[in-house]
Amino acid sequence: MIRIGSLVGLACLMVVGTSFSLLTAQDKAQKKAKNPEEGRKGTVTGLVTSKGDNWIEVKADGEEKGRKYFPHWVGGNPAQGGGPDKKMIAEIKKTPLKSRVSLEWLFEERPRVEKIELLSKPKTNGDNKDQ
Numbered sequence: 001m002i003r004i005g006s007l008v009g010l011a012c013l014m015v016v017g018t019s020f021s022l023l024t025a026q027d028k029a030q031k032k033a034k035n036p037e038e039g040r041k042g043t044v045t046g047l048v049t050s051k052g053d054n055w056i057e058v059k060a061d062g063e064e065k066g067r068k069y070f071p072h073w074v075g076g077n078p079a080q081g082g083g084p085d086k087k088m089i090a091e092i093k094k095t096p097l098k099s100r101v102s103l104e105w106l107f108e109e110r111p112r113v114e115k116i117e118l119l120s121k122p123k124t125n126g127d128n129k130d131q
Contacts, residue, residue, distance in 0.1 A: 041106040045119070048099050054084045056092045056113065058103055069105055087129045091116050097128035 049066040050057040059066035071089055075082035092113070094099060099122050104114040 008073060039107075041104075043102060043104050045053060045102045046099055046100070048095055048101055051092060051095070054089055054092075055066075056095065056103075056116070058101060069103060069111045070114050072108070088113050088116075096122055 002010060039125075044058055044060045044067075046058045046060040046063070048056060049059045050068075055068045055070045057066040057068045071085040071092070074085050095116055095118060100119040102117040102119055105111045106114050
């Protein structure tokens with residue numbers, strides 16, 4: 001015969017086990033909730049490998065290949081006077097090639113430059129005049 005005390009103990013274990021599984025399910029849901037900007041912004045430190053009229057390429061420390069970063073688009077459509085951020089284009093133009101920079105970026109359709117900080121100018125040799 002089954003004792004009533006055993007049934008009560010079994011029922012208590014079931015209740016405790018159920019509440020424990022609910023807590024872990026809630027914990028899992030909280031862990032899965034990500035920051036919506038995670039992976040969409042960051043800071044990169046490296047060398048300027050190339051530049052264009054409205055982009056800059058930085059090879060991050062430890063990376064094999066550089067990544068292009070573009071200024072934000074401001075002012076609406078081109079017909080309304082919109083275009084790449086002129087202040088950031090000026091910053092890109094004055095940043096020398098082969099210089100070491102810290103660049104803050106945000107991903108909006110492509111990596112966009114938020115801020116450029118010049119860490120060190122390119123090293124020049126007295127023999128090599130084209131650097």
